[in-house]
Amino acid sequence: MKEALALVKAADVIRSVKGSKVVSLDLKSNPPDEEVLALLLGPTGNLRAPALRVGRKLVVGFEPGLYADVLR
Secondary structure: OHHHHHHHOOOOEEEEEEOOEEEEEEHHHOOOHHHHHHHHEOOOOOEOOOEEEEOOEEEEOOOHHHHHHHOO
């Protein structure tokens, strides 16, 4: 969990795919660690894949529209 939270230190926003929804979380609002970890970790407690950092955005999970938007 500490490693996952360390990834967040260099990001301003998390964009995460949960089912068929894309969830955005503004990290500047200092959300609780539990809320951040819910977007980053899978049921086994490992970082969900794929995960990538694009500038100050942390993208977790895959949805084609999200990648098209983030990688522009």
